[in-house]
Amino acid sequence: MNELAGAPKPPPPEDYYIEAETSLVDRPVRTLKQHDLFGVFNNHGDFRAADKGPEGLFFLDTRHLSQLELRLGRKPPLLLDSVVLDDNSALLVDLTNADLLEPDGTVGLTRDSVFANRLKFLCGASCHERITLRSYEAVPEPLPVELAFAADFADLFEVRGEERERHGTLHVELMSDRAVRFFYLGLDGVERTTTLEFDPAPAVLTPYSAQWQIDLSTKNRASIGIRIDCGHAERDGPEPTTTLAAYRSVRRESRGCTSRLGDITSSNELFDAIVRRSTADLDMLLTNTEYGLYPYAGIPWYSTIFGRDGIITAMQLVWNAPDIARGVLHALALTQATEIDETADAQPGKILHEMRGGEMARVGEVPFRRYYGTVDATPLFVMLAGDYFRRTGDVETIRAIWPNILAALEWIDIYGDADGDGFVEYCRMTERGLANQGWKDSHDSIFHADGRLAEGPIALCEVQGYVYAARRAAGELAGALGDSDRSERLHAQAEALRRLFEEKFWVEELGSYALALDGAKQPCSVLASNAGHALLTGIAAPDRAASIARLLTSPKFFNGWGVRTIASGEARYNPMSYHNGSIWPHDNALIAMGLARYGHKAEVARIFEGLFAAASYDELGRLPELFCGFPRRPRRGPTAYPVACSPQAWAAAAPFALLAASIGLEVDHKSERVLLNDPALPAFLNELWLPNVALAGSRLGLRLQRSDSDITVAVTRREGPARVVIFK
Structure with a gap:
């Protein structure tokens, strides 16, 4: 960091909280x-x-x-x-x-x-x-x-x-x-x-x-x-x-990489308006930076590069806007940490959390000029690289960032797992850093069943899933680059982590995975939405995934609009809190992607229908960063959160992720196939048109239509050899 002489004394970390007098x-x-x-x-x-x-x-x-x-x-x-x-x-x-x-x-x-x-x-x-x-x-x-x-x-x-x-x-x-x-x-x-x-x-x-x-x-x-x-x-x-x-x-001015998103239409004009608003919001948040095109996180508080937010936004959109993923990967590779800097929570190979250009960051009053205090952006970076390659087959981009992927994997093994117990943990390097460094980064978001705050180093449930998926993705990329020995090692590491995760994180009394393990390796036995991310990454055993699916759509979690960040009845539950009972659209979209992976399409539909209804009550047809977790009440919309960003990139991307999860859509470049795995449409859609799905030099137009209890798929446009394959 560039500390300047005479700069004011930095505030304690809890002061990074957004105050709200209005x-x-x-x-x-x-x-x-x-x-x-x-x-x-x-x-x-x-x-x-x-x-x-x-x-x-x-x-x-x-x-x-x-x-x-x-x-x-x-x-x-x-x-x-x-x-x-x-x-x-x-x-x-x-x-x-x-x-x-x-x-x-x-x-x-x-x-x-x-x-x-x-x-x-x-x-x-x-x-x-x-x-x-x-x-x-x-x-x-x-x-x-x-x-x-x-x-x-x-x-x-x-x-x-x-x-x-x-x-x-x-x-x-x-x-x-x-x-x-x-x-x-x-x-x-x-x-x-x-x-x-x-x-x-x-x-x-x-x-x-x-x-x-x-x-x-x-x-x-x-x-x-x-x-x-x-x-x-x-x-x-x-x-x-x-x-x-x-x-x-x-x-x-137009961003070509969002054009295909806005082409999506349906039998529901209100849903089409939400798609157009989401597309316009993403277009507005995409920013030409010195590192390339990047989706800024949100307005007003986060209009800058955030590693985690950009990666998750790109993951939700990679099926139909892969250029966004390429831009995110390049930018984060260029800003990857190369040395230890305790004031910035930086270590070699770590992926950026946040970058700021204001006066307070430049003089060191806040540590965010280039700040790396995030435990999940590094494995998520590798996950996104795998998603992007499967979608595009762009081996040249992967080859260009391969040293960055290897550096990220080395960070996971050395710095991420400093105690060698097999799990990736976080602990801030100075008192100025963020106390919690997962996506739920409020000071009180990681706690035990009795409400006690967890003491670090903390191993988060979802982060272990991200590391599992990162190793599997890196194994596939290594194989594509001709390094079969490294590929086998990475797949073996992923499997070892999966077994260890099931042994240490599953809490039978909860019927779910623990929110985290604290510094004493004791589980935080709290029902939290984090467990849904284990489904996203595929680390969860199928029978345990079914248990989590039931929990997340039960009244404890699902309030009619979406899945709460923690279940009602937990010690720190508060539907008006930032991370302890609120509803975040991106969190719900990632959970829905995980539910679809395990075949729980009815639960996907509940989440999709709830968030669609929430967006329909917004003045601009927009999903905000978050809203309160109060139960849904007749004839009124969700309760707003007082300082939520709107628009927010990963919330704007959520409808597209929910759509892909619902119809089971995957685009596989290697096999030149568009896969539809048990396609379903939510109750508010009878027809859906995807006129411009592109892969491997081909372009396909698809129409999905409800027919009694089944969904029929018609190919309305075909250019090139790509095929559509439907699995039931």
Whole structure:
């Protein structure tokens, strides 16, 4: 890490928690993102950081604009409508004026006289806005239109609740009669700027406001253009100079690797809308980084590279968007740790957890500039490599990252299993690291049946499954590369781990696997969704997989919307907690993939139907990062979690994983076959069309249709030699 002299004392690890004095549910927010820039707006298209929320315009983990508020006639306008376009390219807000009073108290301009439309979009490192005004009643006097603005350059971790003892220096200058610039010199020595440019020039411009007097008496239309540019030493090259050119550029930009996802249609228009929204969210979160294209984890808290999130997102999509997996593999190979760095929880071969570019990370106030405190990303990286190769046969990519795969396997054997007991454990290297380093990384998420927190080193249930699957995948890859001896060793290691896992993790009284083994090798006998990941990886014995399938869809776990992270009745169960009773769509999707692997299609359907219903209640038809685990109640949707990211990449990918699990779809490049293993459709789908399944130079179109209690499959398009094989 690059610790700078004089940096404030770092906070204790529990302070990495996201504080919530206000809820994102209190008032709807609208999110836009392009590359490393994202905006969180209220439904008026404004934001005000004084409200202690995540609103603002952020670039590279820094809030470049903390206030932007529109006034018509010196009053907040009345909201008519607010919507993010289906492709996430722009935010449209329709407003009208409130009643405007004269000094004597009479109404000078009645409400609904002037219509105002705000078009907002992001391009490169700039936020563009066009405010269009139109009068429908006589407006005899010029209408005052005002924008108030401010920039605090708060680090994202500060927005999340971290207290800072010191800040850099901030000042603001009027650059011309139409431009204002905020300057911030951070403790990291980087100067960040925010420039606001207006067209036409305001009648009055101050460092914190702009005001126009808009004459609508002769022409009933007028417009104001605003460009907010986030300057930074690390930003890319020139951007389009006009609003129209910038908007055309944004609308033209397309990620080819998500195009096939959006082609999926069905007999259910609501499901099709959810598919389109998920596709658009994934498209928005995919980011051109210095390491290649990568799905950022989520907005607002995780708009950056996360190893685990990117891998799991790619795993859920590899059947129909394998290019995302290739990008994730390349990026994580390039950022793989090569040396021990205790402040970053880094060891040779370990895969990245999180990467941050803000001031607090750069000066070492938080350890996340490049942070490796995750126990599962390393085996998941190898698993994804196996999934990608089976799907594509792309041996050149595998050959290129093979040294990284070998380094990951070496980390598993040496550092991951430091005590040599056969299991991979975690224990943070300093008090600054994350206390828990699996996907449930809250400080209280790993505990014993009596509620006591587990003490490390901790071996998580799901991680042993990931290691098992990683060794099997690496064995297949070694064989493909001609190293048969290594292939045999890896398969033997995987089998040895499977037997040891069954012996040490199975808890007969639970009818499930333990959540974890603590540092004393004692099982955390807690019913947790982690056991469902054992099905995903294939480490579970079939009879025990059946027991887990029954448990996960019983009322203890399944609340009607999905599977809770832990079962109701456990010592730390709380349906409003982050990891101890909430419902995470990606967790449910991975469980469904595991259930399908063992043939439990009825349970897959229950999960799919629950999450589809949950998404249908969302305003945008979107699955959020998580929601509360309260039981489903008639005539109302799920209970929202107050600070959930929306969109979140692995949640956006969940519908596609659930779809593949339901129809039993696998794409096998080597045999040039599309496999449908006991295909089923959930109750809300009677027909499903997959018009563009591509493999090995072939393209297939498939139509699945319910026929009484059976599913029929028709090939509607065939290009190339690939075949469709159905197993019953």
